[in-house]
Amino acid sequence: MRGSAVRADVWLSDVGAFVRTDVESYLASHPEDRYPDVLVERLRQLGVFGATVPVEYGGSDRPAPEVARLGYELASGWQSLAALTGTHLKLCGQLLRHGTEQQRRTWLPLMARGERVFARAYHEQGVADPAALRSTAALHGGTGRLSGHKSWVTNARHADRIVAVVRSGDAVIGVVTDPRRPGVEIGAELPRPGMLGVSLTEVTYRDYEFDPDTEVIGGPGHDLTDALRGYDVTSYVARALGSADAVYACALRFVRKSVHGRPAEARGAIGLRIGELATRRAAMHAVWQCLQQPAAGNHPPLAPGAAKVFTTATLQELVRAAALLCGGTGYAGPLPALGRHYRDALALPIIGTPNDTLLSLIGERELAGEDA
Ligand SMILES: Cc1cc2nc3c(=O)[nH]c(=O)nc-3n(C[C@H](O)[C@H](O)[C@H](O)COP(=O)(O)OP(=O)(O)OC[C@H]3O[C@@H](n4cnc5c(N)ncnc54)[C@H](O)[C@@H]3O)c2cc1C
Structure with a gap:
């Protein structure tokens, strides 16, 4: 039986609060390229490093949707934290599946407490x-x-x-x-x-x-490459969604403040671009929902790979459009998160399995299958 010491909603809301307070204030006062020891220590205290470790080995054994939500929350603040913890959590899973009982007993409790980060x-x-x-x-x-x-x-x-x-x-x-x-x-x-x-x-x-x-x-x-499929691909979808929501909120806040006093044609153009951002974001959420549910009716099933391709590529378009909308303020000024999400988003279509590779695998499968 799964037995998390802290209820999912409480835990995830603590992680969300950590992102909006500790992570934001850390990034406002530290160089982005410095290793964030203090944030890693807070992640330990929040029990993040044990999220995929069974209770008997000292973890909280969170189900996959909660672990994906964790990636979403961390990525909405800083993709780098999602990368650091994501790799560690995948390795906890690999030790569990492919390690000996002795290795599980030796490593998993230390990994769960974040005393050994992998x-x-x-x-x-x-x-x-x-x-x-x-x-x-x-x-x-x-x-x-x-x-x-x-x-x-x-x-x-x-x-x-x-x-x-x-x-x-x-x-x-x-x-x-x-x-x-x-x-x-x-x-x-x-x-x-x-x-x-x-x-x-x-x-x-x-x-x-x-x-x-x-x-x-x-x-x-x-098969030690199993972490490159399934949950791994899904985790990038959650991370893309986290960035997309943060970028959208940032652009919308900026535009709501700055749109008044602009000429009517500018307000129209800005409204159109916000509509475009909202549509892309909604489509990313729809893909995420679809990934959680089995295929039904006449709809083709959504492969996790296709979801990764769509959401990480759409994130890039969304961030580019948001940067345009926020003008000089977004590029050089009081919205540094926008620039960070912009630069971090470049990595997502490459890491794990690259999007083009996923697309060619999907294409091969389609070509080999029966006509619809
Ligand atoms: C920020 C970052 C962090 C990373 N962290 C880690 C880590 O912690 N551990 C780790 O082991 N690795 C890590 N990597 C490596 C990462 O997973 C690889 O870069 C990724 O898998 C792509 O491999 P590659 O760069 O060799 O690309 P290549 O295989 O050289 O592919 C380059 C491009 O060629 C095309 N291509 C290649 N093969 C195909 C195909 N079959 N079909 C269609 N197109 C194709 C695609 O356009 C693809 O994007 C990291 C990479 C980055 C950028």
Whole structure:
């Protein structure tokens, strides 16, 4: 039985209050590219790091819609917090599904309390198929050795452990690595337009030694790439929605204050653009609702991938239109959140599975199917 200590509505409203007070005031007074220790500490206190961990391992075992709502709330304030916690929560799920009972008992309570925050090192530039990963782990006597290079790892610099997803013979395994041990090099901060504050770096392993009995997750029969599908894709939809609602509210507040006193034709044009923003936002919400419900009647089912493509692409259009509407004030002035959402939104169609890849998978499936 699921047994969250704090009721969902209370917990989510606490997270929402944290976003609107702590996160907003933090961003108003700190450089965006600094690691937000104080906010991470508050996330620990709010029990965010244990949201996907079963109660018996010290977590609150929130159901998927609540975890998605968590991503929504955090993203409405700062996408970087949703990225940091999202990766950790996915890894809690992977340990639960693919770890041994001993690993679950060792790691999950620490992960649930946020005493060990996990990052994931999977992607290698230009490698789409896990079987083609260049990073490998091998056994030498009773010791494992890991070598390879990972191109982008969110939170590598501050994470307590990094799960490196690598090839070992024919299998794809995860190795729980300690970035402070010899054989791991965390690269320099990668230059980027958004998703700041939480580090994004390359990670290189050179003959990193690990214990194959306790530090390997998965192996034959386990698909460690499962987190790239299902919930993972859905989580980006929730995050896009969080940004869209925040941007819409910001633009509407600005326009309501500034529209009076403008000539009639300007009011008409502004009204039209607000109508466009409201329509895009409503469509994103409709897609989200659709994703929660099974397909019915003559409607085609909505694949999570299609929902990610639609919402993350629509978010970009929405943020661009909002920035136009807010003019110079939105670009350089008292609405810094708009610029941040604008820059952060660029990453969403790329991360996880890129939108184009999802589209070609959907297209392939459509082509292979029967005529409607
Ligand atoms: C901000 C950020 C944070 C990230 N954090 C992490 C992390 O914590 N851990 C981690 O492991 N990775 C992370 N990544 C990596 C991220 O998941 C990859 O960048 C993403 O999966 C895309 O891989 P790629 O960049 O190699 O793109 P590529 O595979 O090189 O694709 C580039 C483009 O080519 C086209 N394309 C490629 N394949 C296809 C196809 N089959 N069909 C149609 N079009 C195609 C698409 O237009 C695609 O966008 C992060 C990336 C970013 C930007």
